[in-house]
Amino acid sequence: MPTAHATPLRFSRLLLTGAAGGLGRELRSRLKAYCDVLRLSDIAELGQAGPGEEVMPAALEDKGAVDALLKGVDAVVHLGGISTEFSFEQILPANILGTYHVYEGARRHGARRIVFASSNHVTGFYRQDEVIDSEVRMRPDSYYGLSKAFGENLAQFYWDRYGIETVSLRIGSSFPEPKDRRMLASWMSYDDLERLVMSALTAPIVGHSIVYGISDNATAWYDNSTARHIGYRPQDSSERFRAAVEARQPRIDGTDPVAIYQGGGFVKQGPFEN
Ligand code: NAI
Ligand code: 15L
Numbered sequence: 001m002p003t004a005h006a007t008p009l010r011f012s013r014l015l016l017t018g019a020a021g022g023l024g025r026e027l028r029s030r031l032k033a034y035c036d037v038l039r040l041s042d043i044a045e046l047g048q049a050g051p052g053e054e055v056m057p058a059a060l061e062d063k064g065a066v067d068a069l070l071k072g073v074d075a076v077v078h079l080g081g082i083s084t085e086f087s088f089e090q091i092l093p094a095n096i097l098g099t100y101h102v103y104e105g106a107r108r109h110g111a112r113r114i115v116f117a118s119s120n121h122v123t124g125f126y127r128q129d130e131v132i133d134s135e136v137r138m139r140p141d142s143y144y145g146l147s148k149a150f151g152e153n154l155a156q157f158y159w160d161r162y163g164i165e166t167v168s169l170r171i172g173s174s175f176p177e178p179k180d181r182r183m184l185a186s187w188m189s190y191d192d193l194e195r196l197v198m199s200a201l202t203a204p205i206v207g208h209s210i211v212y213g214i215s216d217n218a219t220a221w222y223d224n225s226t227a228r229h230i231g232y233r234p235q236d237s238s239e240r241f242r243a244a245v246e247a248r249q250p251r252i253d254g255t256d257p258v259a260i261y262q263g264g265g266f267v268k269q270g271p272f273e274n
Pocket of ligand 2 (some may be wrong): 173
């Protein structure tokens with residue numbers, strides 16, 4: 001049985017992958033307060049390193065480059081990869097091989113904890129009239145969701161075999177505002193994202209924990225008790241956007257899979273030809 005280590009509230013060096021993306025740009029400014037050095041990586045342009053930052057571009061499918069990223073790192077926030085539905089052949093190198101490279105680098109260089117950006121699409125084939133917890137059987141709704149399911153299994157394996165801790169965040173929809181009716185249930189504000197990531201980084205013992213990443217929304221598809229266990233207390237709610245969203249988007253036909261399944265439109269995208 002692996003042993004968990006005491007977790008610091010401040011880190012010497014944190015690695016943020018996917019730092020040029022929507023959530024990465026947001027966390028870039030917010031995570032600096034919690035570490036001496038924030039190492040930023042992406043394949044997209046990251047700009048100049050600011051105070052307390054290191055910029056290290058890398059393609060996740062490049063094992064050597066990812067190995068170098070993990071040198072001297074205490075903990076990782078792994079956001080990098082393809083973030084929506086694409087063909088399996090496109091998702092494979094970035095999300096499956098890439099996440100494996102992150103865990104191998106962590107093992108080789110002694111990083112103790114990874115916060116893995118998983119997704120609600122690991123369980124997207126549950127219905128919107130069901131409430132699920134993080135122990136339910138995975139029901140990926142897409143090739144993208146399958147890659148996140150693989151990432152969660154990888155996390156479990158690296159905890160069981162090597163004692164590397166992970167919190168897998170099944171993030172709902174983290175954007176400035178909910179874009180549609182579905183996101184009134186799945187939305188998470190950026191402030192709550194920061195709260196969740198910091199809880200995941202600093203909770204004393206997490207082993208491999210799976211947590212849904214949502215704000216305190218009025219409509220809830222998740223029994224998110226593992227989130228309370230790691231100390232996450234959301235403070236925002238999508239409710240203030242409801243009237244505007246409902247006015248903007250007509251009610252969807254109840255027989256449309258988009259309105260039936262938690263994963264919304266992801267359940268019916270593709271197949272993709274390469
Ligand atoms: P994003 O697409 O804006 O950012 C992903 C970043 O990963 C991009 O900057 C991209 O250049 C980088 N990337 C893609 N392929 C790469 C590769 N092969 N090597 C290195 N870097 C690569 O996505 P966003 O919204 O910022 O999401 C961040 C993470 O959170 C993703 O893993 C996504 O799957 C996950 N997530 C996000 C949700 C959201 O609502 N924003 C919901 C559920 C999960
Ligand atoms: C995700 O996993 C995606 O990364 C994000 O772009 C949204 O599509 C989100 O899920 C969602 O389900 O709204």
